[in-house]
């Protein structure tokens with residue numbers, strides 16, 4: 001059986017006012033049928049570019065992309081039937097109601113009498129009471145839910161979500177993930193991009209990381225987490241840390257997180273802080289998570305993308 005998705009040495013060069021810009025450098029990976037797969041990377045890494053090529057909205061400069069063996073360039077209609085893509089940017093027709101938008105989308109795929117499935121989608125995404133509301137009267141988060149429903153009306157084999165939870169409240173995030181996880185258990189393949197790494201950690205069995213258009217990691221989530229064998233010492237303080245500790249710490253406001261390997265290192269770090277007269281609050285030690293691995297990998301790679309003039 002062929003892979004659900006194949007990105008075969010995909011490169012993308014954009015022409016810009018400053019010269020040619022390489023957004024993707026020979027990116028190569030496969031997603032297997034039934035996988036829940038995360039595509040991660042910082043802003044500008046090339047995630048949306050890769051998804052646009054998959055969607056047939058952009059052409060690769062070289063390489064090819066296929067969906068269950070169907071080349072998205074050669075047979076875009078068939079590829080589109082198998083793909084349900086939720087784009088990062090909200091696009092909608094303000095004059096449609098939610099139900100009309102979903103019926104229209106069904107019609108595009110030649111599906112009639114789709115209301116049972118549409119009702120199921122609306123219920124699963126917490127939109128049942130908005131079915132007859134005009135798109136322009138929905139909140140941002142609700143519009144995003146409709147975009148998800150729209151991508152699923154034709155029961156695609158592969159569901160692609162480009163930051164579906166950006167600007168979405170906690171409750172909907174949970175509803176959305178429960179629904180997508182159910183479709184995944186029923187056999188759908190899922191490719192997800194997100195900046196909420198705890199989502200990727202909780203949901204995805206495998207992770208690809210992009211940085212400046214290059215694939216820098218492709219691994220099972222569990223393996224990636226194992227690689228970051230260290231723990232993290234977390235505390236709050238308003239004071240400056242000694243340079244030696246600040247070096248292996250990161251700060252979010254007054255919260256500091258310091259990488260520590262074992263209990264001895266925890267003790268040494270706390271002793272050094274006490275000696276420096278730093279007063280700590282809310283001390284805790286936790287296992288390194290995907291965010292720690294991500295930051296570590298990002299720090300280890302050069303950030304520069306080449307511009308050719």
Ligand SMILES: Nc1ncnc2c1ncn2[C@@H]1O[C@H](COP(=O)(O)OP(=O)(O)OP(=O)(O)O)[C@@H](O)[C@H]1O
Pocket residue numbers: 014015016021023041042043044045046047048049050088
């Ligand atoms: N049409 C375009 N013309 C020129 N450059 C582009 C174009 N679209 C994207 N880029 C550039 O390609 C790079 C990758 O952009 P892309 O949108 O794929 O990133 P991303 O990983 O999706 O980021 P984010 O997390 O912010 O959504 C960026 O440097 C961006 O400026």
Ligand SMILES: [Mg+2]
Pocket residue numbers: 047048049088162
């Ligand atoms: Mg993007």
